[in-house]
Amino acid sequence: MESYNDKAAQAAADYFEQIRSEWSNYLGKDLPDFDRPPLPDAGRAVWKLAGGSNNTDYPGLRYEDVIPDANGQVHNKYGLRIDDLWPKHANLDQWKTYLRHVVSTSSRIGMLDQIGSDPSKPRWARVPVGETCEFCVMLASRGFVYLTRETASLGGGFHNGRCDCNIVPSWGERHIAGYHPDTLYRQYKSCADTISTLTTQDKYKEYLSTLSDKEKAKAPEYKKWKRDLELAEMRWRDRTWLNTGTPPPVGYNPPELQREISNIRPHEIRTAQRLADNGVKATFKIDVKKVPNENGKGTHDIGYADLENGIEIKTLKNTSSTNTINSHLKSASKKPDAKTVVMDNSENDGMSDEDLIARIRRCLAFRDGKVYIIRHDGKLTRAR
Template identity: 35%
Template sequence: MISRKAFDAYSRASRALVDSATSRVERSLRLWIGMHPDATAAEARQYSIELIDGMAQAYSGSASTLAARFYDEQAAASGMELEDAVTEISYDAQWSSEKMHWAAGLYGKGNAEGFVNAAAGVMANSVRRSLNDTIMVNAKRDKEAGVRFARVPTGHETCAFCFMLATRGAVYHTRANAGEMGQYHLHCDCKIVPGFGGDHKFDELVEGWRPKEALARLSEIERETGCKVNGKNWKANETVTESMLLRDEGWLYYGKTPKIEYADDSVRVKKSQNRTEREQHALECRTAEKLNRLGFKTVFQNDEIINDAGKVVGLPDLANGIEIKTVYAATSENSISRHISRACHKRGVSAIVIDVSENPNLTDGKARGFVESSLRRHGKSSAYLLKHDGALELIKVSK
């Protein structure tokens, strides 16, 4: 097993290399744009391609060297005697050119910063691919010695598809497995890591990352969203990713149950300044505790601010955009509709949670119907229903 200390050190070194490469691309492009204010999109595209081509080989070479050294160190730590790891530079000039052809469209529309960011993303992807492909190439070479590989998320840019692949654990290098495990989206920072000797499919190759337990958490999110993650249905993957982003990283990656937090002390004080606030917040906290058990991050923020025009603007209850609606006594659709209407008038709401878990007047089925009709009435596409058994269900409707 790779120690958490060793994995984190490798991740930091990898990130530093990526940051160095992207910073150089960004600085060079911004300097060129400043010196060529009248440049066409075609000229900007050509310069960016030449710039990335020139830098990617060197940085990808450094990345593959770093990965090969990591592979050798972990092989030695496991007691296996293998040949020195080879390097694999995975820069794809054609892919890079295609991405920058698209990005040049941003430049042509006056979005120079978007163009620069896209170029940095292409550069970062090239460096990361060389890291991961080097591990995979060596694992394939040493498969007869029992070497496997696994994908491990780092918690920075992990989508649902990445996470699903990571839950597969240590796999052999079949053509299908290697093909899927080698797929990465732009900004993907998952790591491919080697497993030596007696490692089996769901073994803990990296300390703290337990694929089988992570698979159970992913399965729970799939159940509540009604979406199955795979390599073809990207709309379903996006829905699961959105739900993942509402979760606490400690729960999602390591199964640690989060706790209620506050953005700052002023929020805590405001929530207890009078009887009405205290009673309302007590209900919110009961719902938040249920969400904690399901892995949701619950950081209460100030849900009202004053804008530049001096008007009060409503914000969601939680810092991740969740608006909590605790419905413990309502009996009618109108009550549900009012809650959703109020949420619609708040700025920055990413999800609405309707909690009927302690409501004796509404069955889950009746509450589901009320939520569906209320969403249609107010032009919203989805809301979560927290049911009587403590489970969550994402209710989706067509606008």
């Protein structure tokens, strides 16, 4: 594994030198020389991939705490050593997967070491490799803005070090084929805007007020609390949309449902398409099932959510009554798989979007689920 680590780190260092030289030529000036840092050893990649000591019985240690000194001693009271974090895989396929992570992690660590030591202070970007997760979409959407590890940290252990993004430095304006931070930011901003009324400082204070003193001591600071809510919203969206902005197609499971819904409930298809335009995967499913009665005689119907992933949709038409809104929420609360209700207000002349949100927040039904509205402009907003 050390061989894979060393080759990856050296490749990153060589790439850094190549880009730095090209930028120096392009800018027409010499960039200041500096002492290059040593290549990272395999232990740093192992530490990163293990999530530090957080997945052991001894969380909170630093990398230096588990590295033996010249006398072979480690400086933590538990005796945890970096060797204890090396993987113990049983088969070749697991090792191949792990080595791929080692290569990308060592390359990233080596590149960041070079950038951090460079007195010319290049900016750098996280450039995804193919479709990536919500956390990396958020960071990659910022483009070439990072100067240090810390400016991009915001939860470095989000996927236990198994990020596959590339670290690319730049000494000026730069465009990379296939990397479109403005597109990524558009999707990130859409998700953040959807829940913006629920991520204010006042809402954070409300959240803290529900915690005990012991829980408050461990509560995340506002910035991280807000970020985690935004990431959860992004996680709910379709991965392809999140990366490209391309809406997922409305689906039907089984396919025969399309004809039935088109004939009987075409308004639901319009609502599903609006959801898809906002990056939510909308797949219709059978929403009524017959189950045996408890006495063993006959059956009765049980209603389920309209869409997969527990999404119940309501297309509002000429709706102006709070009782109607509450009735919809009560109905959803009786459906065992319903987790989210989406009320489509885009075709409704009976109330404004703000009025609808206020009425939803006053209703007591469906308190354990999420409630969204589709606004008159077609955008998605979470009401509660």
